[in-house]
Amino acid sequence: MKKIAQVIVNIPTRNIDKAFSYIIPDHYAYIDIGWRVIVPFGQRTVEGFIINISDISERDETALKPITDILDDFAWFGNHMLKTAEWLAEYYLTSLAESYRMFIPGKAGVKTQELYKIADSVSEVQLAELKEASKDNDNKDNFKIIEHIYKKGPLKLSELRKEFRHTISDSSLEDIIKSLLRQKILCKHSKIYKSGLPRLTTVYSLAVDAATAINTINATSKRKPAQLRLIEELLKYNSLDSSQLRQLSITLDTVKRLVKLGLIHTKQVQIIRDSYADREFSAPKLKPTQDQEQVLGQIIPAILEKKFKSFLLRGVTGSGKTQVYIEAVRTARNLGRQAIVLVPEIALTSQIVSRFKAAFNNDVVVIHSRLSLGERYDAWQRLRCNQAGIVIGARSAIFTPADNLGLIVIDEEHEFTYKQEEAPRYHAKEVALTRAKFSEAVVILGSATPSVETYFQALQGEHSLVCLTRRIDSVPLPPVTVVDMRNELAQGRRGVISPAMQDMLSETFSKGEQAVILLNRRGYSTFIMCRECGHVIKCHHCDIAMVYHAANTSLRCHYCQERQAIPDCCPVCGSRYIRYFGTGTQKVEETLTQLFPQAKIARMDQDTTSGKTSHEKILSDFAKGSYDILLGTQMVAKGHDIKNVTAVGIISADTALNLPDFRAAERTFSLITQAAGRAGRGNRPGKVVLQTYNPEHFGILSASTHDYETFFRSEIKLREQLDYPPFTQLINICVLSKDNTEADSQAKAIVAELKCTLRGLNHTSIIGPFPAPISKKKDVYRINILLKTRQLSEVRNRLSELKLHTRKGIIIDVDPLNVL
Ligand SMILES: Nc1ncnc2c1ncn2[C@@H]1O[C@H](COP(=O)(O)OP(=O)(O)OP(=O)(O)O)[C@@H](O)[C@H]1O
Numbered sequence: 099m100k101k102i103a104q105v106i107v108n109i110p111t112r113n114i115d116k117a118f119s120y121i122i123p124d125h126y127a128y129i130d131i132g133w134r135v136i137v138p139f140g141q142r143t144v145e146g147f148i149i150n151i152s153d154i155s156e157r158d159e160t161a162l163k164p165i166t167d168i169l170d171d172f173a174w175f176g177n178h179m180l181k182t183a184e185w186l187a188e189y190y191l192t193s194l195a196e197s198y199r200m201f202i203p204g205k206a207g208v209k210t211q212e213l214y215k216i217a218d219s220v221s222e223v224q225l226a227e228l229k230e231a232s233k234d235n236d237n238k239d240n241f242k243i244i245e246h247i248y249k250k251g252p253l254k255l256s257e258l259r260k261e262f263r264h265t266i267s268d269s270s271l272e273d274i275i276k277s278l279l280r281q282k283i284l285c286k287h288s289k290i291y292k293s294g295l296p297r298l299t300t301v302y303s304l305a306v307d308a309a310t311a312i313n314t315i316n317a318t319s320k321r322k323p324a325q326l327r328l329i330e331e332l333l334k335y336n337s338l339d340s341s342q343l344r345q346l347s348i349t350l351d352t353v354k355r356l357v358k359l360g361l362i363h364t365k366q367v368q369i370i371r372d373s374y375a376d377r378e379f380s381a382p383k384l385k386p387t388q389d390q391e392q393v394l395g396q397i398i399p400a401i402l403e404k405k406f407k408s409f410l411l412r413g414v415t416g417s418g419k420t421q422v423y424i425e426a427v428r429t430a431r432n433l434g435r436q437a438i439v440l441v442p443e444i445a446l447t448s449q450i451v452s453r454f455k456a457a458f459n460n461d462v463v464v465i466h467s468r469l470s471l472g473e474r475y476d477a478w479q480r481l482r483c484n485q486a487g488i489v490i491g492a493r494s495a496i497f498t499p500a501d502n503l504g505l506i507v508i509d510e511e512h513e514f515t516y517k518q519e520e521a522p523r524y525h526a527k528e529v530a531l532t533r534a535k536f537s538e539a540v541v542i543l544g545s546a547t548p549s550v551e552t553y554f555q556a557l558q559g560e561h562s563l564v565c566l567t568r569r570i571d572s573v574p575l576p577p578v579t580v581v582d583m584r585n586e587l588a589q590g591r592r593g594v595i596s597p598a599m600q601d602m603l604s605e606t607f608s609k610g611e612q613a614v615i616l617l618n619r620r621g622y623s624t625f626i627m628c629r630e631c632g633h634v635i636k637c638h639h640c641d642i643a644m645v646y647h648a649a650n651t652s653l654r655c656h657y658c659q660e661r662q663a664i665p666d667c668c669p670v671c672g673s674r675y676i677r678y679f680g681t682g683t684q685k686v687e688e689t690l691t692q693l694f695p696q697a698k699i700a701r702m703d704q705d706t707t708s709g710k711t712s713h714e715k716i717l718s719d720f721a722k723g724s725y726d727i728l729l730g731t732q733m734v735a736k737g738h739d740i741k742n743v744t745a746v747g748i749i750s751a752d753t754a755l756n757l758p759d760f761r762a763a764e765r766t767f768s769l770i771t772q773a774a775g776r777a778g779r780g781n782r783p784g785k786v787v788l789q790t791y792n793p794e795h796f797g798i799l800s801a802s803t804h805d806y807e808t809f810f811r812s813e814i815k816l817r818e819q820l821d822y823p824p825f826t827q828l829i830n831i832c833v834l835s836k837d838n839t840e841a842d843s844q845a846k847a848i849v850a851e852l853k854c855t856l857r858g859l860n861h862t863s864i865i866g867p868f869p870a871p872i873s874k875k876k877d878v879y880r881i882n883i884l885l886k887t888r889q890l891s892e893v894r895n896r897l898s899e900l901k902l903h904t905r906k907g908i909i910i911d912v913d914p915l916n917v918l
């Protein structure tokens with residue numbers, strides 16, 4: 099009997115949020131839940147995912163349309179992937195399509211192309227009439243277009259543009275097409291292509307034994323030498339593909355002739371693209387230390403048990419967490435299970451990639467943003483056909499279609515990059531924990547500075563806490579000297595580099611060692627403020643301070659790229675004391691060059707790393723010793739392990755403290771601790787100088803002693819007092835509109851609705867509406883409503899009934915990390 103499939107159609111429209119039913123035709127009777135299919139949807143043909151199958155009723159048989167095609171010859175979604183996708187939509191209040199498509203390379207398995215064709219209802223007679231009418235001048239162009247489409251068949255707009263580029267302007271062409279569509283002479287026709295499919299190549303091999311081949315050639319052929327050589331090569335290599343043939347200078351003609359004679363046969367095989375395939379990696383084989391053994395002693399049994407369990411691995415900087423991950427992954431692989439390793443950013447973490455590659459070779463697949471769609475598809479394909487079992491990638495790699503997942507590692511779990519700031523606004527840690535539950539896998543969350551929420555959960559017993567409290571070989575953590583910049587100023591020292599930092603640097607260079615200097619800003623001097631009236635020059639579109647760029651002496655908005663000239667005087671009070679404020683990397687670079695003319699400086703910030711490989715290149719050149727100083731923004735503080743770095747200078751530790759965000763202290767603590775942790779990782783002691791205007795701040799004090807526990811105890815008290823996460827959970831609702839009053843009234847209306855919906859719920863409050871800290875972005879006004887609750891799932895259920903997330907101009911962010 100025929101069956102019905104419930105299909106989620108993969109179109110990113112938020113107001114369609116349910117599955118649709120289609121008939122499974124007899125020739126696809128074998129397809130099942132989790133398959134990707136192609137279905138008609140309204141006027142269109144789209145990709146869909148089967149999430150359920152049921153029996154057919156008589157009524158369905160006539161009312162429903164059939165599935166038209168399939169995309170793969172296997173079920174793309176395993177059972178736990180389907181469950182994870184369903185959970186994702188529910189938890190983050192996004193549409194089903196938005197969450198299922200996360201598991202597809204490029205988020206879609208098909209590409210659609212709009213074509214224009216003559217409507218079926220148009221008859222020859224009508225065409226003749228139109229031709230007649232076109233003699234009248236006004237309609238000449240119309241008929242030219244009709245005639246062309248009639249002759250050529252369905253065409254793309256770009257093809258029409260090209261054809262008529264000399265005779266009809268683009269805008270009138272579009273007008274004419276619109277009018278012909280209205281008159282129903284033309285109609286739209288969408289054609290779909292399967293995208294990101296396996297790449298195939300033809301492989302040639304002998305179809306008969308060599309003697310037969312040679313005899314046949316000798317008997318029939320004129321161009322014997324080339325043909326005989328081909329047979330010889332085939333005997334040597336067994337089979338050859340076209341690129342190998344090219345290398346051997348054997349022409350396709352020669353091959354074809356022998357195919358025709360039936361001496362050679364051809365086969366299509368899939369080529370799997372792997373951009374790391376030819377690269378060599380090496381790393382010393384390390385025997386786990388006693389501390390690592392002790393931690394692994396808890397993790398490995400859990401992996402062997404094939405049951406869900408999560409660990410928080412808190413290990414000070416340089417304690418050898420990577421080696422723990424490697425041993426854990428080895429255990430999962432020995433069981434034949436797969437592992438996903440998440441890192442904050444591939445470009446900044448090439449060292450961890452190299453270590454895994456050195457340990458596991460081609461069993462590792464690296465997913466990064468530079469992969470083409472096809473390469474991404476192939477990476478996943480290698481996993482499916484068991485050519486590889488370990489995936490390393492940034493947050494989206496958590497959606498890797500691995501069917502037999504045994505372990506998920508999240509390195510530097512505190513990093514904010516694990517949260518996606520566009521729909522679906524998921525946090526990779528939450529997805530990982532959920533996926534691991536469904537697949538009975540182990541999760542390791544690793545960090546020297548775990549997020550306050552994760553550590554709290556671990557103390558509550560949600561994760562098993564395992565610790566590495568010492569660096570490898572008990573190398574001491576570097577001592578931190580705190581310089582109070584207020585004192586410096588009081589003593590008339592206005593330089594960006596304090597004498598203490600200068601001394602540390604000269605000593606470092608005199609020993610041939612290297613330094614990292616961190617500055618949490620970019621630009622020359624970041625913003626421009628009037629010293630008399632305090633006015634700050636802001637972007638007209640985004641309500642955020644414009645950033646000064648010395649390279650082209652202009653001001654630029656980092657949100658919308660708008661440029662402005664630098665004013666001579668304050669636009670508000672007219673004062674001429676409109677001065678550069680703040681310090682940027684370029685200015686620090688200038689100062690360093692003056693102080694240490696011999697030192698070679700590598701600057702790493704968003705300006706110098708816009709090229710594709712520049713992050714990796716700068717870091718690897720620095721690691722090789724081509725530079726003395728690595729200077730830059732946050733990115734210089736992360737993940738690298740360079741033994742010759744013995745000094746770390748932190749120029750201004752306070753910038754993050756001033757952000758309008760309850761996590762400001764946490765961000766500052768973790769940034770300083772991570773940066774300081776880059777120093778002295780080899781056998782030479784490290785040193786850190788930390789400049790600050792807030793030396794009493796508990797975040798800065800505890801970072802200066804690498805003291806996570808103390809930081810956590812102070813921070814968690816504040817969170818409890820203010821009722822912030824982890825004691826509550828937040829949902830941010832942002833209302834967007836180009837019209838300020840409209841945004842305002844809509845926000846007020848939503849608050850009224852929320853009050854009604856959430857009535858009677860304890861420990862739940864509605865804060866706002868208030869303008870977002872960045873109250874305007876790209877000319878769109880933004881108003882926030884913040885929900886704070888201890889009953890997230892109930893609040894989510896009620897919001898889901900309100901269907902807020904399907905409305906236009908509303909962004910819902912569950913567990914937001916950033917409400918700017
Ligand atoms: N068992 C071992 N024996 C010898 N050296 C080791 C061992 N394990 C790790 N190391 C070395 O210790 C150094 C620090 O390790 P790793 O980079 O993994 O630290 P980490 O804990 O990830 O630090 P961070 O959090 O600062 O990134 C590396 O150079 C690594 O090669």
Ligand SMILES: [Zn+2]
Pocket residue numbers: 637638639640641655656657658659660876
């Ligand atoms: Zn702007």
